[in-house]
Amino acid sequence: MSLTINASALWEFFxxxxxxxxxxxxxxxxxxxxxxxxxxxxxxxxxxxxxVLPMQAGLHAFYVITAFIGWHHWRKTKQLKAPQxxxxxxxxxxxxxxxxxxxxxxxxxxxxxxALSQSPWLDTSTTIFSMLTTWLVVQQRIENWxxxxxxxxxxxxxxxxxxxxxMALLYLLYVVLAVYGFYHWRKRYLNTPTS
Numbered sequence: 001m002s003l004t005i006n007a008s009a010l011w012e013f014f015x016x017x018x019x020x021x022x023x024x025x026x027x028x029x030x031x032x033x034x035x036x037x038x039x040x041x042x043x044x045x046x047x048x049x050x051x052v053l054p055m056q057a058g059l060h061a062f063y064v065i066t067a068f069i070g071w072h073h074w075r076k077t078k079q080l081k082a083p084q085x086x087x088x089x090x091x092x093x094x095x096x097x098x099x100x101x102x103x104x105x106x107x108x109x110x111x112x113x114x115a116l117s118q119s120p121w122l123d124t125s126t127t128i129f130s131m132l133t134t135w136l137v138v139q140q141r142i143e144n145w146x147x148x149x150x151x152x153x154x155x156x157x158x159x160x161x162x163x164x165x166x167m168a169l170l171y172l173l174y175v176v177l178a179v180y181g182f183y184h185w186r187k188r189y190l191n192t193p194t195s
Contacts, residue, residue: 153172
């Protein structure tokens with residue numbers, strides 16, 4: 001009896017491992033989270049493009065770019081000893097939700113009308129809100145973790161439906177780690193001296 005592992009499954013396993021490393025390091029507010037994110041996102045982007053999930057592939061290309069931006073921004077704030085984590089304002093929440101909903105409606109409609117995605121609405125909504133939430137991580141907004149809990153839950157459903165079981169399980173684990181990240185960043189915020 002021989003065990004056969006195809007190349008895609010092996011690459012997906014490697015991306016999952018790096019994805020876990022990323023989220024754990026990000027929850028601990030460790031700069032090297034961005035390195036793990038960039039490599040993992042590159043692998044995922046290629047795999048998802050091959051599986052005709054263009055929005056998810058595009059999302060992972062965005063993650064590669066934000067990995068560079070996140071690395072630079074976190075390193076800079078650490079060097080300047082600037083306040084690192086903080087809460088969003090009500091206005092920021094409103095802009096975040098409004099922009100995400102608007103872009104989801106526009107792009108989701110286009111994908112649905114042109115049959116460009118296996119799951120146009122889940123593909124689009126998770127992509128748009130993930131992009132916006134990743135920017136919250138870069139900007140070190142505590143609520144990013146609360147948004148990730150919802151996004152990762154929906155993403156797990158999308159990946160399960162499109163037969164990416166390893167990614168689906170990873171995203172369920174991300175939900176648990178997002179809870180941890182929220183409490184860790186909140187504790188960091190509460191322990192930051194105010195001037």
